[in-house]
Amino acid sequence: MTTRIHQLAPGAPAQRLDRLLASAWPDLSRSRLQALIRGGHVTLAGQPVRDPSLKAAGSAEIALAEPPPAPAEPVPERIPLQVVYEDEDLVVLDKPAGLVVHPGAGNESGTLVNALLAHCGASLSGIGGVARPGIVHRLDKDTSGLLVAAKNDAAHRALAAQFADHGRTGPLERAYLAFCWGAPEPRRGTIEAAIARHNSNREKMAVVPEEKGRHAVTHYAVEELFGDPADPAASLVRCELETGRTHQIRVHLAFVKHPLLGDEVYGAGFRTKAALLPEQAGSALAALQRQALHAALLQFEHPRTGRIMRFESPLPPELEKLRAALRMCAPAHRPERKLSS
Structure with missing residues (x-):
C-alpha cells in the first residue's frame, strides 16, 4: 500500500475531487482515480470520501491509500521474446508470426500478454490498477514485426493518444x-x-x-x-x-x-x-x-x-x-x- 498526500492551497477555487487529483497526480488516469475514490481509498481532512464529483476547497489535506496493482488474470509464461528496446515506460518487440497478442477464446495462454507479464514482472506499475502491459496496437497472429507496449498508466495514455491520431498531427x-x-x-x-x-x-x-x-x-x-x-x-x-x-x-x-x-x-x-x-x-x-x-x-x-x-x-x-x-x-x-x- 502506497500513501500519497496532496495539500490544498488556502483560497484555491473549489474543484471536483477527481479532476483535482488528476492534475496533482498525472501518472494516474482520471478513470482510475474515480475507481479509487469510489473504493474508499481517498480521505479529505481525514474523512473518507466516495464521491468523485465532490467539490474540494480550503486548506485540507487529501490522502490516497493506493493499493498495489491487482494481479492480472492472464498467467505469466516464460515465452521467448525478441526485445528491440525497453525502459521503465515501454517495451518494443519484434513479434514472430504465429504469436497471438491477447488472450481470448481458444487462446487463453501462450500469448504475447502472457509473455510480457513474465518478462516485465515487477516493472509493471499497473494499467488501470491491474498489473498488465498496455497494448495500444495489435498485429494479427500471423503477421510479424514491430509492436510497442506500455508498462504504466501514463505511458499507456500517451501512446494510445498517438495511435488514435494515426500520425495526422504527430510523429507516429x-x-x-x-x-x-x-x-x-x-x-x-x-x-x-x-x-x-x-x-x-x-x-x-x-x-x-x-x-x-x-x-x-x-x-x-x-x-x-x-x-x-x-x-x-x-x-x-x-x-x-x-x-x-x-x-x-x-x-x-x-x-x-x-x-x-x-x-x-x-x-x-x-x-x-x-x-x-x-x-x-x-x-x-x-x-x-x-x-x-x-x-x-x-x-x-x-x-x-x-x-x-x-x-x-x-x-x-x-x-x-x-x-x-x-x-x-x-x-x-x-x-x-x-x-x-
Whole structure:
C-alpha cells in the first residue's frame, strides 16, 4: 500500500475531487482515480470520501491509500521474446508470426500478454490498477514485426493518444511490407474504403459503404515486381496506415484484387495462381503457412522524454526466402517508387 498526500492551497477555487487529483497526480488516469475514490481509498481532512464529483476547497489535506496493482488474470509464461528496446515506460518487440497478442477464446495462454507479464514482472506499475502491459496496437497472429507496449498508466495514455491520431498531427509512423498477387495500379496510390464486420462470416472484415463502416485509408507504393513488369506474378508493396482498422491492409489489398500471398482468409480465390509460380517460389509460399505481411517500421514520441523513437525490422527469414524465390519469376523489376520513411 502506497500513501500519497496532496495539500490544498488556502483560497484555491473549489474543484471536483477527481479532476483535482488528476492534475496533482498525472501518472494516474482520471478513470482510475474515480475507481479509487469510489473504493474508499481517498480521505479529505481525514474523512473518507466516495464521491468523485465532490467539490474540494480550503486548506485540507487529501490522502490516497493506493493499493498495489491487482494481479492480472492472464498467467505469466516464460515465452521467448525478441526485445528491440525497453525502459521503465515501454517495451518494443519484434513479434514472430504465429504469436497471438491477447488472450481470448481458444487462446487463453501462450500469448504475447502472457509473455510480457513474465518478462516485465515487477516493472509493471499497473494499467488501470491491474498489473498488465498496455497494448495500444495489435498485429494479427500471423503477421510479424514491430509492436510497442506500455508498462504504466501514463505511458499507456500517451501512446494510445498517438495511435488514435494515426500520425495526422504527430510523429507516429507505421509501415508494413506486403507480398501480394499481381501489382496494384497505379504503382503508388491510396486505398480509401470503409471497413466493417462481414455480414455472413463474423471472423472476417469487409469493405462496405462509408455510412455502414469505419473510415479506412491505406497508402501504398510498389517496391518490387516479380515477373513480367507488364503483368507481374506478384509484387512487394510498402503500406502506410492513416487509420488502424482490423485486418485493414489485408482487406484493402483484397478489395483492389491484389490479396496477400498466403492469406487463406482474404485471398483463398488466388490459390490456383501458386501453380503458375516457379517451383522454388511455389515451395517457399507453401512453406510460409501465413499471410506475407510484416510490420517493418514503427516510429513514435516517447511518452516521458518526448524523444522520437524510430525502429525498423528487416524481413524475417521465411519472407526473405519467399522474396529470393519470387525473384526467379524473371524478369524482375524494382521501381523507385517508395513512400517517404
